[in-house]
Amino acid sequence: MQALGAIFLAIGIVVSVRERKYKMMWRSSEPSSNMLASALSQLVGTAGGIYLSLELLFSFLKIPEDWWSNNSIYFVEPLAVISLLLAILQPFVLKAWIKLRK
Numbered sequence: 001m002q003a004l005g006a007i008f009l010a011i012g013i014v015v016s017v018r019e020r021k022y023k024m025m026w027r028s029s030e031p032s033s034n035m036l037a038s039a040l041s042q043l044v045g046t047a048g049g050i051y052l053s054l055e056l057l058f059s060f061l062k063i064p065e066d067w068w069s070n071n072s073i074y075f076v077e078p079l080a081v082i083s084l085l086l087a088i089l090q091p092f093v094l095k096a097w098i099k100l101r102k
Contacts (some may be wrong), residue, residue, distance in 0.1 A: 009084065016088040017043055041085060047080075047087035054079055 020039035058079070088090065 009081070009088075012085070013043065014087040016091055019091040019095070023095075043087055046090055050086050050098045051080055051083035054083060 016037045017036070019040055021035050023040060025037050
């Protein structure tokens with residue numbers, strides 16, 4: 001089960017980075033040689049920002065950190081996975097939002 005989740009997460013990262021790279025290619029007038037690195041750093045930055053926001057929200061609401069896992073069955077922190085999933089979905093939600101507004 002964990003291997004399947006890791007495979008889906010890796011596929012999501014690849015597809016999201018590809019979409020971010022595509023958007024950056026159309027936004028900038030001059031092509032950059034390191035668009036892949038920029039797209040990957042955008043993904044990591046977005047996921048990090050979401051993670052920090054969720055951590056602050058949990059801290060503010062005084063929600064215990066271990067409320068979802070008593071035996072630590074996850075190989076990574078669930079809050080980090082949630083933030084990474086939201087960061088993966090962000091360019092697709094933005095694309096749908098732009099299409100709906102037109």
